[in-house]
Amino acid sequence: MTEHRDYHGAKMGMWLFLFTEVLLFGGLFVLFSVTFGRFPQEFHEASQLLDVTMGTTNTVVLITSSLFAALAVTALQKGDRRLAEIFIGLTVLLACCFLVIKYFEWTHKFHVGIYPGSAAIADWAPGKQAFFSLYYTMTGLHGLHVVIGMAVFGWVWMQIRVEKCTPEYFVALENAGLYWHLVDLIWIYLFPLYYLIT
Amino acid sequence: MAVDAGFMTPGNRSWVREWLFTIDHKRIGMLYLWSVLAFFTVGVFLGLIIRLELFRPGEDFVGPQAYNAIFTLHGVIMIFLVVIPSIPAAFGNIFLPLQLGAEDVAFPRLNMFSFWLYVIGGGTALVSLFTGGGAPDTGWTFYVPFSAQTTTNVSAAVAGVFILGFSSILTGLNFIVTIHRLRAPGLTWTRLTLFAWSLYATAWIQVLATPILSITVVLIVLERMLGMGIFDPARGGDPILYQHLFWIYSHPAVYIMILPAMGVISDIIPVFCRKSIFGYKTIVGSSLAIAFAGSLVWAHHMFVSGMSDTAVMVFSLLTFIVAVPSAVKVFNWLSTMYKGSIRPEPPLIYALGFIFLFAMGGITGLVLGSAGTDMHVHDTYFVVGHFHYVIFGGTGFGMFAAIHYWFPKMYGRMYDRKQATIAAVLLVIGLNGLYFPMYLLGLAGMPRRYYDYLPQFTELHQYSTYGSWITFAGLALMIYNLIRSRYRGPEAERNPWQAATLEWTLPSPPPTHNFDREPVVTHGPYDFGEVRDHD
Numbered sequence: 216m217t218e219h220r221d222y223h224g225a226k227m228g229m230w231l232f233l234f235t236e237v238l239l240f241g242g243l244f245v246l247f248s249v250t251f252g253r254f255p256q257e258f259h260e261a262s263q264l265l266d267v268t269m270g271t272t273n274t275v276v277l278i279t280s281s282l283f284a285a286l287a288v289t290a291l292q293k294g295d296r297r298l299a300e301i302f303i304g305l306t307v308l309l310a311c312c313f314l315v316i317k318y319f320e321w322t323h324k325f326h327v328g329i330y331p332g333s334a335a336i337a338d339w340a341p342g343k344q345a346f347f348s349l350y351y352t353m354t355g356l357h358g359l360h361v362v363i364g365m366a367v368f369g370w371v372w373m374q375i376r377v378e379k380c381t382p383e384y385f386v387a388l389e390n391a392g393l394y395w396h397l398v399d400l401i402w403i404y405l406f407p408l409y410y411l412i413t
Numbered sequence: 414m415a416v417d418a419g420f421m422t423p424g425n426r427s428w429v430r431e432w433l434f435t436i437d438h439k440r441i442g443m444l445y446l447w448s449v450l451a452f453f454t455v456g457v458f459l460g461l462i463i464r465l466e467l468f469r470p471g472e473d474f475v476g477p478q479a480y481n482a483i484f485t486l487h488g489v490i491m492i493f494l495v496v497i498p499s500i501p502a503a504f505g506n507i508f509l510p511l512q513l514g515a516e517d518v519a520f521p522r523l524n525m526f527s528f529w530l531y532v533i534g535g536g537t538a539l540v541s542l543f544t545g546g547g548a549p550d551t552g553w554t555f556y557v558p559f560s561a562q563t564t565t566n567v568s569a570a571v572a573g574v575f576i577l578g579f580s581s582i583l584t585g586l587n588f589i590v591t592i593h594r595l596r597a598p599g600l601t602w603t604r605l606t607l608f609a610w611s612l613y614a615t616a617w618i619q620v621l622a623t624p625i626l627s628i629t630v631v632l633i634v635l636e637r638m639l640g641m642g643i644f645d646p647a648r649g650g651d652p653i654l655y656q657h658l659f660w661i662y663s664h665p666a667v668y669i670m671i672l673p674a675m676g677v678i679s680d681i682i683p684v685f686c687r688k689s690i691f692g693y694k695t696i697v698g699s700s701l702a703i704a705f706a707g708s709l710v711w712a713h714h715m716f717v718s719g720m721s722d723t724a725v726m727v728f729s730l731l732t733f734i735v736a737v738p739s740a741v742k743v744f745n746w747l748s749t750m751y752k753g754s755i756r757p758e759p760p761l762i763y764a765l766g767f768i769f770l771f772a773m774g775g776i777t778g779l780v781l782g783s784a785g786t787d788m789h790v791h792d793t794y795f796v797v798g799h800f801h802y803v804i805f806g807g808t809g810f811g812m813f814a815a816i817h818y819w820f821p822k823m824y825g826r827m828y829d830r831k832q833a834t835i836a837a838v839l840l841v842i843g844l845n846g847l848y849f850p851m852y853l854l855g856l857a858g859m860p861r862r863y864y865d866y867l868p869q870f871t872e873l874h875q876y877s878t879y880g881s882w883i884t885f886a887g888l889a890l891m892i893y894n895l896i897r898s899r900y901r902g903p904e905a906e907r908n909p910w911q912a913a914t915l916e917w918t919l920p921s922p923p924p925t926h927n928f929d930r931e932p933v934v935t936h937g938p939y940d941f942g943e944v945r946d947h948d
Contacts, residue, residue, distance in 0.1 A: 221519065221594055223594065224519045224520075224590050224593075224594040224595075227589075227590050227593065227594070228519065228520060228523075228586055228587075228590045231586045231589060231590070231620055232586060234620060234621065235582050235586075235620055235621075235623070235624040236624070238621060238624035238625060239624040239625075239627060239628050240628075241624075241625070242624070242625045242628035242629060242658055242661075243628060245657075245658070246643065246654060246658075249651070249654060250649060250650075250651075253649075253651075254649060257649070331639060331640055331641045331642055331648075332639070332640035332641075332642070340649075341646070341647060341648050341649035341650075342649045343649070344642060344648040344649050345642070345643070345648060345649025345650060346649075348641045348642050348643050348648065348649070348650070349643065351639075351641070352632070352635060352641060352643065356631075
């Protein structure tokens with residue numbers, strides 16, 4: 216069988232997959248909006264406990280990594296393999312930064328006893344508890360997607376090394392970039408909803 | 414008598430590499446078909462145990478806990494492992510590329526991966542039976558708060574469902590791209606087979622609805638493992654939200670089950686009536702309309718859960734609307750038969766059984782969709798009867814029709830047509846015996862899911878159990894006939910039914926590479942004037 220190469224087909228498949236990801240998070244955004252509608256005051260109070268500086272830093276880090284991902288695609292399209300590899304490296308590095316900041320944020324919260332089911336928050340108002348349940352679920356799932364994105368970029372990097380992803384057929388890198396923009400996009404919704412609604 | 418085995422010819426490599434790691438869409442489809450039939454057999458036996466236990470009031474064979482586990486497993490296996498993948502993943506994989514004149518699906522490796530996810534997901538669901546705190550006892554809907562609290566092994570079961578959902582999404586995604594990108598020259602959208610169209614509509618539901626189920630079952634696991642409290646009112650959650658999220662997927666999923674079966678029936682009826690399908694574009698439109706409208710009706714499962722009256726009326730109305738395109742299809746099939754040159758071969762018999770049983774199920778669906786009558790029969794045996802008519806009588810019969818229609822193409826052999834017809838008739842009688850008493854039980858007030866009942870329900874339960882035995886006899890005869898014919902049946906021609914779609918222009922079974930030359934399509938799928946038998 217000849218190797219089947221269909222650039223438009225591959226892009227179409229990726230876009231469909233991104234739809235499913237949007238819907239996956241969509242279920243959680245529905246939960247968020249319903250719960251927020253029921254407990255606006257409690258969400259306001261709970262939101263003040265989040266660290267806006269860290270959240271903002273993370274937003275900048277993730278948007279910048281998305282820029283590098285886009286630059287990597289352009290570099291490969293223009294035929295500069297070396298530069299594309301460097302940009303992919305920078306993307307993954309910033310993804311790491313994002314996770315490290317997230318780690319410090321979460322461990323600090325755990326340290327002061329703010330996590331679902333902890334004794335410290337047992338007598339909080341239900342709405343405030345719900346805020347953190349949703350916060351950990353949604354940012355946790357988002358964090359998982361960051362990890363998956365890093366793995367995908369690692370795989371694409373290897374594909375470029377073994378010349379399966381080339382300046383002539385770069386759809387693997389392009390699709391990885393699309394995925395990364397989605398991860399970025401979801402964070403851009405999570406950030407104001409959780410950190411800035413106070 | 415030796416039959417050229419086509420794509421099934423054993424190769425030089427080991428069986429595992431030849432089959433389990435194959436990227437040939439036909440082999441993947443066959444693997445799905447065999448797995449689905451194996452799981453179906455398990456599900457049937459669980460169903461028979463349920464019916465035996467209900468033969469008399471009181472405890473006979475199994476206790477209440479075992480009974481709960483058995484109906485949960487029956488549901489999980491039948492819904493997630495059998496009915497959802499049955500026609501799209503098995504017959505879609507085998508015949509969609511052939512009907513499109515393509516070499517394979519758009520992403521062959523992804524296709525293999527989907528099958529592996531199916532195996533892993535099915536395995537995980539089965540492992541949940543024997544590990545942890547015992548088999549799940551929640552029913553296949555995993556409603557909270559019970560699913561969050563029960564000590565049985567719900568987490569493993571829903572993890573399996575999550576993986577199976579992923580498999581379903583990837584298959585749907587693959588089919589959409591395949592239909593868009595890989596049609597042979599001349600195969601315009603209006604020359605697609607109706608089976609391909611139904612898979613197209615189904616694929617969109619798989620892609621758009623399944624992610625919601627995935628996230629919902631993930632939330633159950635988070636609820637159980639980490640005590641998130643997302644559905645716990647004491648911590649600001651809401652159990653009704655679970656039902657909304659669950660049915661936003663699972664109602665459209667009902668159409669993942671039924672649409673491909675409708676596609677099979679739409680392909681079969683013109684062939685055995687020697688007449689072009691009546692209202693091709695209406696059938697296409699109704700498939701898409703079902704896919705769309707079916708996504709707007711989820712809350713009709715929740716009329717009694719405390720929604721506002723306005724919401725109840727809106728969802729009731731929307732539910733009526735989704736019945737319209739289904740009825741349109743039934744009228745189209747009947748109109749196709751009118752003044753047709755009917756040949757009562759087994760595939761047509763199964764197709765007619767489908768129409769009858771599906772109509773029985775569909776009409777009672779309206780009783781459940783009307784808020785007033787639903788209040789009376791909600792969570793009674795009426796519901797059980799309704800969905801078994803639709804799912805077993807609809808999807809199940811669609812699958813049996815597909816097997817009998819394409820069997821000669823898949824194996825290059827023909828089955829005993831008389832036995833196949835007898836089995837079909839037995840099944841129609843058995844299914845009516847099995848499920849019609851459930852309507853009466855439900856109207857009389859027998860609740861579903863109960864392992865015991867009041868003495869006045871005994872007689873109807875016994876009729877139902879007798880029906881289950883006739884159904885079993887029909888299934889046994891059908892499967893015996895198919896297995897025997899797979900080895901001993903007479904050799905089948907290339908196109909035994911004189912059908913006009915592309916897969917019948919290939920040898921039976923088709924060769925690994927499908928088409929030697931890319932076919933050029935010059936006429937529609939039901940234009941029998943063009944059919945020439947190549948043999």
